[in-house]
């Protein structure tokens with residue numbers, strides 16, 4: 001068969017119908033399994049009981065075995081050390097240096113077929129204030145089209161999307177499946193993926209894949225899917241300006257001796273133009289198409305007060321996805337209650353820079369440093385410390401995996417996918433891209449605008465779950481036909 005013939009085979013209407021039927025028929029079991037996962041309060045933060053994360057890893061490993069896709073020995077629970085941990089840690093402390101348990105299951109590819117890695121995470125955010133939940137956070141509750149509970153969407157529905165798709169694939173192809181499959185379900189995404197890079201290095205030979213499907217993102221709406229094609233990077237740092245050796249009475253010296261706040265205000269003001277767009281030379285923007293969003297919609301979504309105008313220029317979504325932004329997120333100054341008539345000798349600010357996809361965090365940080373040194377007024381002493389950087393991410397949308405994903409989403413959702421950017425960062429996606437530069441990464445998800453991930457009353461839209469499973473199953477069938 002030629003490449004095109006194989007392709008046609010994967011979209012054969014009879015096969016599509018069969019796959020859809022497997023998915024639909026299994027939906028009650030899928031929702032029951034999702035509910036069982038939600039009952040496990042697998043909060044990965046260090047102050048919470050790790051036994052719950054271990055129980056949830058065991059449950060996910062059982063689900064992986066239940067797909068029929070993996071040999072029993074090829075489903076493992078793995079813990080890796082935090083990055084930068086020395087190997088001669090005393091034995092009694094060794095456990096504290098290990099990350100939360102991940103589940104790794106591998107089915108090797110056969111007959112020259114590609115390998116796909118399916119990523120999700122089984123840990124969850126803390127539930128926060130119980131009183132803000134309408135129903136108990138770890139008691140899965142069905143209301144209308146939605147299943148409520150912490151992790152019901154982020155990202156236990158992502159886990160179940162992979163499990164249910166693999167079950168449907170197994171129901172259709174049985175042992176004839178030649179596609180290589182790596183299932184990787186992380187246990188500490190919500191706690192900074194502290195052992196992620198060690199895990200990638202240690203397990204590299206098992207993880208190698210041609211296509212990576214990350215099920216941990218958003219959809220345009222409950223009816224329209226999204227492929228996330230770009231993420232912004234970010235850099236944060238502490239900026240300190242010092243002008244005096246000690247504080248002085250503002251009535252004695254004010255007007256001649258510069259307190260540190262005058263240069264700080266002027267320096268921070270130099271970061272933006274009058275229209276509020278970023279004014280740092282060397283920070284780039286990405287040029288890509290964006291869907292329309294009006295100023296009024298932005299005002300409603302971001303809760304702008306009446307009369308407050310948006311900042312920046314160009315299409316609203318281009319500002320949020322493809323242009324840099326700079327935010328001052330904290331300042332060390334005396335509080336208003338403690339303010340005395342004093343010239344402040346030193347002032348510090350925390351600055352957060354979102355970087356356009358396509359620019360490296362290192363280059364962006366260098367540009368911001370150059371700008372600050374060039375614009376600091378009155379000879380104030382400038383110190384930049386505590387830098388923390390993460391690269392953005394840009395998908396090559398011409399790749400064959402993205403084309404397969406577009407087709408599979410149309411067939412699974414009955415609607416064309418919106419190719420969307422995300423203004424925030426998913427640091428592990430850039431880690432994956434760095435470790436596997438040749439893999440095509442597809443960032444998909446099961447959330448919709450009403451999901452409220454990380455917040456009280458998080459929920460999963462069950463229609464979205466159904467459509468996400470259908471489209472992932474079809475995608476895997478297409479990859480298997482390559």
Ligand SMILES: [Zn+2]
Pocket residue numbers: 121154155189216
């Ligand atoms: Zn997540």
